[in-house]
Amino acid sequence: MKVVVVGCTHAGTAAVKNILALHPEAEVTVFERNDNISFLSCGIALYVGGVVSDPKGLFYSNPEELASLGATVKMEHDVTEIDVQAQKVKAKNLQTNEAFEVAYDKLVMTTGSWPIIPPIPGREAENILLCKNYNQANVIIDKAKHAQKIAIVGAGYIGIELVEAFVESGKEVTLIDGLDRILNKYLDQHLTDILETELKERGVTLALNESVSEFKADDQGKVQQVITEKGSYEADMVIMCVGFRPNTDLLKGKVEMLPNGALIVDEYMRTSNPNILAAGDSTVVHYNPSNLKQYIPLATNAVRQGMLVGQNLTEERMAYRGTQGTSGLYLFGWNIGSTGVTKTSAALNNLEVRAVEFEDNYRPEFMPTTEKIYMQLVYEADTHRIVGGQLMSKYDVTQSANTLSLAIQNKMTVEDLATADFFFQPHFDRPWNYLNLLAQAALAQM
Structure with missing residues (x-):
């Protein structure tokens, strides 16, 4: 069996390892356009800082x-x-x-994703940078x-983590976003107010x-100002962190996709073409x-x-359990965990919810000593099913976001x-967790 893997960061690396472990007879060929694999882009801010x-x-x-594993x-x-149709890929040695x-x-x-680059006048100026891979981190x-x-x-x-890294390095930082709150996808307002x-x-x-x-450059072509509809901000370096789009042009018109280009897969990671997994x-x-079906690049x-690609390469062995989009963040001493929908994003997911702070x-x-925890629980109004949760504290409560994710x-x-049955020990929590x-x-709110 000949297997071709296109792209080798997180999903590709996991797929190759599991394919070779479960199908040692497979001839696996991996194509990667970069000179490295498996880079943890979530660590860029730590590297930069x-x-x-x-x-x-x-x-x-x-x-x-x-x-060494056989690829x-x-x-x-x-x-x-x-x-x-012919089941062939054409490739070029760069x-x-x-x-x-x-x-x-x-x-x-x-094949992963790539940063979205809005068509803003002046974006070709020097020192307007992207933040996704190892080479960009070095730049x-x-x-x-x-x-x-x-x-x-x-x-x-990514933007928030870079803000912290540059503030700690003594830089003057301006944070620009088209929405009215930071971390809008992950936290509701009572938490973002504290962080802002x-x-x-x-x-x-x-x-x-x-x-x-608009971006304005100086006489040497280096970025000098960032212009918005409300003002202008001096900057001798700009980093664009406005989101990501899937790299799927190679299969455009050949398999089913969302409007943004994300490949639609079933619970066994198969696209609409059964010989193509993603x-x-x-x-x-x-x-x-x-x-x-959502696009959540994590x-x-x-x-x-x-991993599931390897499990289900030739037969239905393990179904995808789905995701809650669970994530964690450390910002200026705050430990932040989030999972599922926020009260704000619930409507976009066709959910009628209530939320309690x-x-x-x-x-x-x-x-x-002790520390205060700021929390929110989001649940369906009619069924009381838990659909989201957020926690924030100077104490590390982020693992509780994983608990809510399982819920x-x-x-x-x-x-x-x-x-629910949680232990009690005064070093760690109260009689009621x-x-x-x-x-x-x-419950009291109901």
């Missing part, structure tokens, strides 16, 4: 490992065309320009040595509810809170889906969580 001094730790595999790895090779074809029995598309670090005023466009996780106050106190200029209309940032996920989704100390006040995946209700108390606050 100097928290991670050796970037080798941000790679958890390498071409040599995949080759033929073609680094710095670009797949230029896919003939789904170093030599040699072009050739490879036949396949099964094709695995793990950001190099350019930042000579930049003092840095504008971040996009207030999602923190950013302002640390000297960050917040330009929210503003869209970039995983990671190039595909949809099954979003459990709403039971809808490394966690990618590695799970990549709750604050409590994570452990008894008679202990030498959503297993369709637990508010009543289930209100009396704070998640119990959060759900009990929802």
